[in-house]
Amino acid sequence: MVYKFSYQTKGHSTEGDLLSGSLGQFGIVDIVGSYTCTLEDAPFGSTVHHIRNSTFWRLSDQFVERPPDNRYLHCTAMALEGLPLLYSSDVEAGIPSPAELLESILHAMIGHYNLYLGGVLHRDISNGNILRLWEPIERPHSRSASLLRPELGDDVNLSSCRGFLADLDHAIEWRKVPPTASRDRSGTLPFISLRLVNAWAANEPTLHTAADDLESFMWVLVWLLVHIFKKFATITVDSATINRLARAFSSFDTGTVLTKEVILRLWRDKVFRDLIREWRMISNDSGVFLTQVEETLSAAELNDMDSQKREWDRIEKHCGEVYIKFIRAGYAHLENIRGYGDWKAVIDKNGESLLNR
Secondary structure: OEEEEEEEEOOOOOHHHHHHOOOOEOOEOOEEEEEEOOOOOOOOOEOHHHHOOOOOOOOOOOOOOOOOOOEEEEEEEEOOOOEEOOOOOOHHHHOOOHHHHHHHHHHHHHHHHHHHHOOEEOOOOOOOOEEEEEEEEEOOEOOOHHHHHHHHOOOOOOOEEEEEEOOOOOOEEOOOOOOOOEOOOOOOHHHOOHHHHHHHHOOOOEOOOHHHHHHHHHHHHHHHHHHHHHHHOOOOOOOOHHHHHHHHHOOOOHHHHHOHHHHHOOOOOOOOHHHHHHHHHHHHHHHHHHHHHHHHHHHHOOOOHHHHHHHHHHHHHHHHHHHHHHHHHHHHHHHHHOOOOOHHHHHHHHOHHHHOO
């Protein structure tokens, strides 16, 4: 059992609340129980002790001065104890095979779909929020199974789960909070969709949708490949695509993060390249659609609720289609990747000279 302690804003849905509605679902961590401390002055019970007599800095001209939220200690007990996708310090136990890595990501992606169908949008897909298991476990319950089965065929096992999604600190109940363009951002910068990062850099309001989270899964895969290739291959050229991506991922400057798009076009890896390109094309097409809907929705706000609801329904339908495309593409490429038993085989397929370009 794993215990997680965090400070939650009073009145917001807690991680425990959000997970309790998806107990036993494929690709989602199981909750055992949760508790929120409501005693403000209890030791460590809230952040009030940190706020009192504190001085706060104005970080930028865009920073809006307001009293900081007093957050309350929340404890969540979870049944599954997972492993990080990558333990680079432990080659034997810490790095799964190429197929196991991709399958873990796909299972977490299905978990994200199951959450979404249950009314929850995660909004913080990152390398730390996707966990894997030593051995798959049976998870026969999946809200998305009836939608995915016709697309994936009967040969794909949708009950044996290897990877799962955790950490719902940024999640929302999207059906209770209709999509509204906002300047607020949720997520871990290196993995946030480029559409959202562009809006962030321009200080423009935008919608955070499930399609944006799906692009984040792609960036998680690229991040993992960059670190695995740097571990197993000899990358000596500083300007190599892998080194340039590593620098972009480690930056907290939006301009630098946005260079990932250009650098990724030079991706040389022969094994995962086609999947990454397909996921990127799906995200690009989705971004065009969402931009158009945002413009229509902005105009609809001046009219009536029926017009807004039509646009919200379009977003929901579109996100469902993007889930299918992402997951279907992932499983189609998984069969090819199973042919590489370990990362040495992937390096040999590419050749170290190719990875140094």
